[in-house]
Amino acid sequence: MGRKLLTEHVNVEGIETFAVYRKHGGYRAVEKALKMTPEEVVEEVKKSGLRGRGGAGFPTGLKWSFLAKPEGVPRYLVCNADESEPGTFKDRFLMSKLPHLLIEGMIAGSYALGARTSYIYIRGELLYVLRILEKAIAEAYAAGFLGENILGSGYSLDLHVHPGGGAYICGEETALLESLEGKRGNPRNKPPFPAVQGLYARPTVVNNVESIATVVPILNMGGDEYAKIGVGKSTGTKLFSACGHLNKPGIYELELGVPVEEFIYSDEYCGGIWKGRELKAVVAGGSSVPILPKELILKTAAGEPRLMTYESLSDGGFVTGTMLGSGGFIAMDETTCIVKNTWNFSRFYHHESCGQCSPCREGTGWMEKVLHRLEHGHGSMHDIDLVVSVAKQIEGNTICPLGEAAAWPVAAAVRHFRDEFEWHVTHPKEATQPGAVYRGNMVLA
Amino acid sequence: MEPTTAPTKPQFSPAAQAEIKRLLSHYPDDRKKSTLLPVLHIAQAEFGGWVSPEVQDLVAETLGLRPIEVYEVSTFYTMFNLKPVGKHVLEICRTGPCMLRGSDELTAHLERITGAKVGETSPDGQFTLKEVECLAACGFAPVVQVREKYYESLDTEKNVNAMLSELKSLVHRPILPWEETGLPTSLNNN
Amino acid sequence: MAKITFDGIEVEVPDGTTILNAARKIGGGIVPPAMCYYTPLKGSGGKCRACLVRVAAGSAKDPRPMPKLVASCITTVQDGMVVENTTSQQVMDVRKGIVEMLLINHPLDCPVCDQAGECDLQNFAYEHGVSTTRYEEERRTFDKIDIGPYVQLHMTRCILCYRCVYTADQLTDARVHGVLGRGDASEIGTYIENTISNDFSGNVIDVCPVGALTDKTFRFKQRVWFTKPVNAHRECGHEKCSGHVTLWYKGQDVLRVTARKDEYGEVKEWICNECRFEKKETSDWVIEGPAHIDRSSVISANHYELPVINPQVIADLPESTVRELERNPPLKLGGMSGSM
Helix, strand or coil: CCCCCCCCCCCCCCCCCHHHHHCCCCHHHHHHHCCCHHHHHHHHHHCCCCCCCCCCCEEEHHHHHHHCCCCCCCCCCCCCECCCCCCHHHHHHHHCCCCHHHHHHHHHHHHHHCEEEEEEEEEEEHHHHHHHHHHHHHHHCCCCCCCCCHHHHHCEEEEEEECCCCHHHCCCCHHHHHCCCCCCCCCCCCCCCCCCCCCHHCCCEEEEHHHHHHHHHHHHHHHHHHHHHHHHEEEEEEEEEEEEEECCHHHHEEECCCCCHHHHHHCCCCCCCCHHHCCCEEEEEEECCEEEHHHHHCCCCCCCEEEECCCHHCCCHHHHCCCCCEEEEEEEECCCCCHHHHHHHHHHHHHHCCCHHHHHHHHHHCCCHHHHHHHCCCCCCCHHHHHHHEEEEEEEECCCCHHHHHHHHHHHHHHHHHHHHHHHCCCCHHHHHCCCCCCCCCCCC | CCCCCCCCCCCHHHHHHHHHHHHHCCCCCCCCCHHHHHHHHHHHCCCCCCCCCCHHHHHHHHHHCCCCHHHHCCCCCCCCCCCCCCCEEEEEEEEHHHHCCCHHHHHHHHHHHHCCCCCEEECCCCEEEECCCCCCCCCCCCCECCCEEEEECCCCCCHHHHHHHHHHHHCCCCCCCCCCCCCCCHHHHH | EEEECCCEEEEEECCCEEEHHHHHHHHHHHCCCCCCCCCCCCCCCCCCCEEEEEEEECCCCCCCCCCCCEEEEEEECCCEEEEECCCCCCHHHHHHHHHHHHHHHCCCHHHHHHCCCCCCCHHHHHHHHCCCCCCCCCCCCCCCCCCCEEEEEHHHHHHHCCHHHHHHHHHCCCCCCEECCHHCCCEEEEECCCCCCCCCCHHHHCCCCCHHHHHHHHHCCCCHHHHEEEEEEECCCCCCCCCEEEEEEEEEEEEEECEEEEECCEEECCHHHHHHHHCHHHHHCCCCCEEECCCCCCCHCHHHHHHHHHHHHHCCCCCCHHHHHCCCCCCCCCCCCCCC
């Protein structure tokens, strides 16, 4: 059993209250940070090797060091709590169970960045979590950890929670900022980047919930100590959202480096595939990362065991690898129709495209329609190539990464399961029977 | 789209006005527009679960915005209902992880027992069915959200019936001051 | 100043200039197309992706290529930047793809569209598109809405460039239309039935790159290539109106009035609705002469311009000859009778 740095006390009765959280060592990181200089706090985070937990995996400390600091201009730390990547539900878990952990991270982070007002942008569907956070924030104000002159340090901070309105795209940081300004969630053209012109055109850092929460253990144990956990550049622990056809779906905090096979099959974690079935495929990092068939998710193309790390999951590039992404781990059993699942994901991105730039606005809908046709037995062989070609026309040509997020799952599904798509074309009657499934591509144990 | 019109000019309740005042204090004075999404949520809760053009105009007036600025936003975000809805809006997640664990069957089941198709309201006015995308509850699929509450692991008839009978027994009341709905039980599984 | 190389041609432009405007300084066939960017409209650009180019070297300081193609309309130049447009096969392929995306849901109703002949999408498709389609699905349609007596909205033709929204935001103080909905269901609209009735609302017609917003007073009157553009002006009482327009004649009738556009289709001087919709008599205007139409435009097909005489030649002519030439130009304009 690995160390739990974020969720160690998650099952303690009343941990969502300030008093209990404090009794279990809460807010020590803030006390420590306020005795350091902001630069020293940034340095600790840099040393920790923490990589953004929202999906992109960009080093958090580096992101912080890019923040512009013009004299007399307010700067902001904005927490991205717009968790909506299919397969991912760790932030909702963290915020509802450990609201003070996020608040503590926000205080330490805001101090490091010199922000005097910070926001937590939470997806609108999680209004009940917003209320949990607001209650916890009120407690933190009452205890002197928020507001004027925190713990007599001279540093002051206001923290507010802001709900979204139902839009996946607002997880993209510039769309999030637009939304926070009360506008449509249209991603901005970059540059300028938020570090220079973010919220209200002022320097802003946007970080994922888990990234900010992780600052707390980093400060408590020191960046160097934190960096010793994990494998190589994948340092520390990470929350994984396990879902799909697993015996024990849920949130697992892992030290990075656990073998994928162990994660899926060990009783300590997911406990294997439900109903005694075989694993068929895994989407390892949220719906936008490439799907991998069983044999490639368990082992790399070179035959090495694949590990739950940024590097190991991406080993082989997109030809034989995938990405760690947000840690949304979706397992699919032998009865899963890959074509249907690909169409489903495609419908999601079509539904969630903001519609601003033409390749994504038009291309996501086109892909969904072609995949719908294939799934329902009306497709042709040409359609399989067509949908890959459309995906290629979107990828890399859009304002924001939603284009890639929509294109990758489609391209990967055809790459690894082409025979199943072809079977839908050659056997439309069989393929459209309820519960029909193609097993030609299964590697049975 | 042709929004239905309500007869009289709506007004925010004193509680809602106080909440809006509190929200406005969270943003710089010249950035009132930032409160648009939270205020739309308040408006939807206050005025029967949807935002009519009149209600949206009230939001615009309250925040000093042009009405089109509100329309642009209310039509972009999927949580805002632009047409009248039933007493309870069942938002059924249809995305991959929920689909893998039976959201299609759940939707069909809910259509059967409520008598409403997706996008419609049941004849008794109790339930509006709405399909939504990922609700970030994939480990407890399939999932339905009703207002602020998540109903999870709805892959058994027992759980679905429990949800429906709980909803039927709820007295409809304005949501302000904010009611607390508590944690979904399944989140305690870790 | 920054010196960049664009398709092998060196050009020096002030810092902060966009790649697109640097290319326009060179001019000619290497200039990337722009379907959403519009110089006078702040915030425009970056959306249609028609102008994507490859940056083969970011700057003299950091000569690495940029990892993705960039929108040339919003990316500023760096000294030593090397940009590929027509010289990059990748760019040409992507552009072909952008045309396809813009056309899959376009009704292709050019034969009945008033914009035909002066349509940016038509030109873009002609230059970069293919003549077949891979799109088998039903095309997107929208409910028709009426936005007032002057402007006709055809949402099916819209490519969501947002120019009309910026125009209303920046020229008028009470925008009533905007982009509603999301994704490929986004539409230009007013939500509740509303008339766009600001004094400057007609400018949305000129900025629209396609036939989504057209002049109701000109509707179905004439194909543009059968009309003759003539520049004219009047003293307009409206302080923000330039009064500088182009009149579009058929015979002796002024069929429509537009603002003047430059070679990239951009209006630099806005006009008011009175000039545009109410002044359709030649006597309302001081005629300046025929408007320049690009030779590649279909509009020039039925229309002849006076030969442009080299200024050096004119300088060498005796003054009396020059005056005579001014009084009696060597060619008459076809269709324009002596009454004007």
